Amino acid sequence: MLYRRVLFDKISGFWMVTTLVTILLLPMIIGTGLYIKALPLFEHQSVTSLASSSIWAPNSGKFGFWPFIAGSLYVTVLSFLFAAPICLLSAIYLTQFSSTKLIQVMHPVIDVLAGLPSVIYGVWGILIVVPFTSKIAAPFFNATSSGYSIFAGGLVLAIMCIPYMLNMLIEVFNTVPVGLKEASLSLGATFWESIKHVVIRKSYPGIISAFGLGIAKAFGETIAVMMVVGNQVRITRNPFDSGYPLPALIANNYGEMLSIPMYDSALMFAALLLLVIIMAINFIFRLFIYKTREQ
Amino acid sequence: MNRRKIIEERLFKLLAGIATYSLIAILAFIILVIFVKGFNALTFDMIIKTPKGGFYYGGEGGVLNAIIGSLYIAFGATLIAAIIGIPAALYINVHLIKKKRTQNTIRFLLDALWGIPSIVYGAFGFTLMLFLGMNASLLAGIITVALLITPIMVRTFDEVLSTIPIGLHEATLALGSTKTEMALKVLFKQGFSGFITAILLAFGRGIGDAASVLFTAGYTDLIPVNLDEPAATLPLAIFFQLGSPIPEVRERAFASATILTFIILAISLGARFLSKQYSKSNLK
Numbered sequence: 211m212l213y214r215r216v217l218f219d220k221i222s223g224f225w226m227v228t229t230l231v232t233i234l235l236l237p238m239i240i241g242t243g244l245y246i247k248a249l250p251l252f253e254h255q256s257v258t259s260l261a262s263s264s265i266w267a268p269n270s271g272k273f274g275f276w277p278f279i280a281g282s283l284y285v286t287v288l289s290f291l292f293a294a295p296i297c298l299l300s301a302i303y304l305t306q307f308s309s310t311k312l313i314q315v316m317h318p319v320i321d322v323l324a325g326l327p328s329v330i331y332g333v334w335g336i337l338i339v340v341p342f343t344s345k346i347a348a349p350f351f352n353a354t355s356s357g358y359s360i361f362a363g364g365l366v367l368a369i370m371c372i373p374y375m376l377n378m379l380i381e382v383f384n385t386v387p388v389g390l391k392e393a394s395l396s397l398g399a400t401f402w403e404s405i406k407h408v409v410i411r412k413s414y415p416g417i418i419s420a421f422g423l424g425i426a427k428a429f430g431e432t433i434a435v436m437m438v439v440g441n442q443v444r445i446t447r448n449p450f451d452s453g454y455p456l457p458a459l460i461a462n463n464y465g466e467m468l469s470i471p472m473y474d475s476a477l478m479f480a481a482l483l484l485l486v487i488i489m490a491i492n493f494i495f496r497l498f499i500y501k502t503r504e505q
Numbered sequence: 506m507n508r509r510k511i512i513e514e515r516l517f518k519l520l521a522g523i524a525t526y527s528l529i530a531i532l533a534f535i536i537l538v539i540f541v542k543g544f545n546a547l548t549f550d551m552i553i554k555t556p557k558g559g560f561y562y563g564g565e566g567g568v569l570n571a572i573i574g575s576l577y578i579a580f581g582a583t584l585i586a587a588i589i590g591i592p593a594a595l596y597i598n599v600h601l602i603k604k605k606r607t608q609n610t611i612r613f614l615l616d617a618l619w620g621i622p623s624i625v626y627g628a629f630g631f632t633l634m635l636f637l638g639m640n641a642s643l644l645a646g647i648i649t650v651a652l653l654i655t656p657i658m659v660r661t662f663d664e665v666l667s668t669i670p671i672g673l674h675e676a677t678l679a680l681g682s683t684k685t686e687m688a689l690k691v692l693f694k695q696g697f698s699g700f701i702t703a704i705l706l707a708f709g710r711g712i713g714d715a716a717s718v719l720f721t722a723g724y725t726d727l728i729p730v731n732l733d734e735p736a737a738t739l740p741l742a743i744f745f746q747l748g749s750p751i752p753e754v755r756e757r758a759f760a761s762a763t764i765l766t767f768i769i770l771a772i773s774l775g776a777r778f779l780s781k782q783y784s785k786s787n788l789k
Contacts, residue, residue: 219683226596226688229589233655234614237621240629247632296524303521316525318777323532325706325773326766327713329740333747333762334535337542369531376528402514423620430622432716433744457624457716464631464720481628485621492620496613 241485248479251472260479266443273476275483277445281360281453285435286428288364288449293371294421301379306405324373332437335366340438348450355450356440363439363453367428375424382416383409415502422495426488432457456480536766543763546756552764556726561746561754568761573728574643574736578718579711581647582654586707589651590658591700595688597659598666602674612663618656624716626653631720644732646722653717654707661706665699666692698784705776709769715740739765 251260251273263274304313343365344357355361386409394404410417440452441462460480467474554567601608630649639645669692677687693700715738723735724745739761746758 215683215686219685222592222685222688223596223600226592226600230593230596230611233589233593233618233659234611236652236656237614237618240621240625243629243632243636244625296527299517299521299524300528303518303525307518307521308525312525315529318774319529319532321777322770322773323528325709325713325769326535327715327740327769329713329715329743330535330539330762330766330769333743333759334538336747337538337759338534369535372528372531400510400514402517403510426620427622430620430624432622432624433740437744437747457622460624460628461716461719478628478632481625485625488620488622488625489617492617496616500609500613 237485237489241482244478244482244485248475248482251475251479254472261483264445268470268473268476271472273472273479275456275480277443278454278456278459278480279483280445281439282429282455282457284360284449284453285363285367285439285455286425288360289367289371289428290421290425292365292368293375293424296368297372297375297379297420297424298417301376301383302405302409304380305383306401306409320373320376323369324377328370328431328433329437331366331370331434335362335434335438339365343450351450353448353450356452358438358440358452359450360439360446360453361449363435363455364449366434366438367431370431370434371424371428374427375420378420378423379417382413382420385416386412415498419495419499422491422498426491426495429491430457430484430488432461436461456484460484536770539759539762539766542759543761543766546760547763548760551757551760555728560726561749562751568737568739568742568757568764570726570728571737571739571742571761572764574722574725575712575739577643577729577736578646578650578722578738579708581643582650582711583658583704583708585647585651586655586658587704590655590703590707591662591693594659594662594666594703595692597663598669598692599674599684599688602671612660615656615660615663619660622716623653623714624719626650627717627720630717634721640733641721641723641735642733643722643729643736646718646736646738647732649717649721650711650714653714654710657710658703658707661703662696662699665702666696669695695787698780698782698787701783702776702780705772705779709772709776712772713740713765713769715744739768 254271255263255273260273261275261279263272264276265272265274266277304316339362340357342357343359343362344355347361348355348357348359390408390412391404394408395401399407435455436458439455439458441454441458442452443454444451446453460477463473463477467477548567550565551567552572553569554565555570556568557564557566560566597608597611601611626649630645630652633648634641634645673691673695674687677691682690718738719741722738722741724737724741725735726737727734729736743758743761743765746754746761749755749758
């Protein structure tokens, strides 16, 4: 009887380790798989020239990813500018001012916002954000736009990133000891002054990390952005022009990928690029969180 | 001076309040727009019929193929993810309970893994598919989505397991149980609410994700019978129908979006309700 129990323990222990190790090795397996598929591309062009060239002509074998990287950066930065102030303010409100009742309401709201599929945001974007961009936002800035633009992409992306960043910010603010704020209040500071000078300063590293991870999340978002951003290969400064982010490039061209030589390698390289950039951002900011938490 | 302080305080409190309530408004707005647009085109046929001839020109039929396909993929993927993810989460909280540094490193890696976008999983799934010589099929879709949702499942379950007091571990071991018995008979039961949340969260993500199945599951008007047949999915059905120039087909995209939103809402609220129900009987 004991022998059986111990044997079962050994087997299940082994399975547990195996699964855990497999999961932890997953990023490496994915990276290697994509790298092998992208390898033929490196024979013709170096990685730096692939990333910095802006000539995109798959039919003649010229792959320059800069327009896509620039498009991704533009949409991401824009979405960050929209989302960050809202997240910061409402995280402060929820942790410092609000009643428990509002918090109870907000939890499912944030959950559902985070859980809505990307394609739903895309449909909403086409119905609301795109007309809003072409009829109200663009004329306001004296620009003309079809609506399918970097601006619309940024706006949709911002809403998608809000629950993600907000959750992290709430967690950050909740770890600030109440005693600190009370000390500041007892010295005669107003409530807002205590928040500004004590709570925010104390959670500074956490805020930076939450923002960083939000950016990483926005950078990889695919379907919703692709549906509203216009998908034209060009480099533009005008946010009301259409753009072409990196994830949209991969998703849009999977159909013809096998019919043009090297095209599949190029798309797998794009995926690899995305993986490396996002893992790097994730790594840096998570490390930042863990380091400051240890202190 | 004092006056300025008070004005600043009121101003920021007001702004913060507006920001918070605007989130509720945004969610209500999104759901309202989808539902209002969708209910016009939503007929009973949409849910119970597969596409008939001329469906993509505004003809008869529905999106049953996509609903079933999505459910198949989400079920299959959740099953695989549970087989891989649940033991991994238990291992972190049973065997590594004393090694805080290792635990933290693992959680750090899992969090980073969660950040990988679904399009990268999709692209990797495609490479894997070519490597194994498979075609775009139900099985390929299930494997890809399983990879995507496993980290989510591990981390969600782990979050609940990590709150279980260490005294419970010690009491179990003191009674002479093996570590596996402790994992399955004590921790799993105590963290059952976390298990439910993890499963439903992963299922919801699996059903709603489009980028990962775009390459791997293919698209078909038929309901798949075997694992090696292609399968339609609801997010892709919405995406493709919306790309059509014909107004009737676009209307149907909105109806499909309503169906998907409804499923996601049900899962999300169901998870909340169930996890509350099951955490009631927990040892405190």
